[in-house]
Amino acid sequence: MAKVILLSGSPNKIGNTMDVLKECKKSIENENVEAEIISLSGKNIRGCTGCRKCKEIKKCIIDDGLNDILFKVKEAEGFIIGAPVYFGTPRGDLMNAIQRIGMVSYGTDRFLSWKVGGPVAIGRRGGLSTTYQEMLMFYFINEMIVPGSSYWNIVFGKAPGDALKDTEGIESTTRFASNVAKLINKIN
Known part of the structure; x- marks a missing residue:
């Protein structure tokens, strides 16, 4: 069965x-595609050092738990990243994670190429569009496929539970997640 990894960049x-x-996971599963959420919570993901050892060893040389995530992404057909926006941009450790995943893919067999997915930005107000756009760069440089939705994948919310009250944001992100699964099914 096809699978989508959803990475939560929240601490x-x-x-x-x-x-x-x-909510995205439910939409994916409604299309008969498996979905797994992985959280960066409790992890201390370091930045890429540019050592290029990944080309030789086929994984990242830094041993901080990222390789476990990387291997799950490699085996999946889809990859969605949830980025909380606290200060106008994606969190640093989330960017560390995806830059290292991208570097390993680029340095080895380009396993990200033709995976389906995209970013989702969640925050109170400012920086959501900037975060969404910055995250798209990861998808495009890795030759990934990003399906659209009824609006950009941004959801407003500050206090826990607020995001679920943004019905338009939830509708557009769950439609996007459903489109990810539908496209994976069509490709397969």
Whole structure:
């Protein structure tokens, strides 16, 4: 069965980012595609050092738990990233994670190429569009396929639970998640 990995870039195991990704997971599963949410909560993901050892060893040389995520992404057909926006841009450790995943893909067999997915940005107000656009760069440079939706994949919310009250944001992100699964099914 095809699978989508949803990566929560929040330092919190529960909260708006996880709430939104759970809704996306339901939409994916409604299309008969498996979905798994992985959280960066509790992890200390370091930045890429540019050592290029990944080309030789086929994984990242830094041993901080990212390789476990990387291998799950490699095996999946889809990859969605949930980015909480606290200060106008994606969190640093989330960018560390996806830059290292991208570097390993680029340095080895380009396993990200033709995967289906895209970013979702969650935050109170400012920086959502900037975060969404910055995250898209990851998808495009890795030759990934990003399906559209009824609006950009941004959801407004500050306090835990607020994101679920943004009905337009939830509708557009769950439609996007459904489109990810539908496209994976068509490709397969």
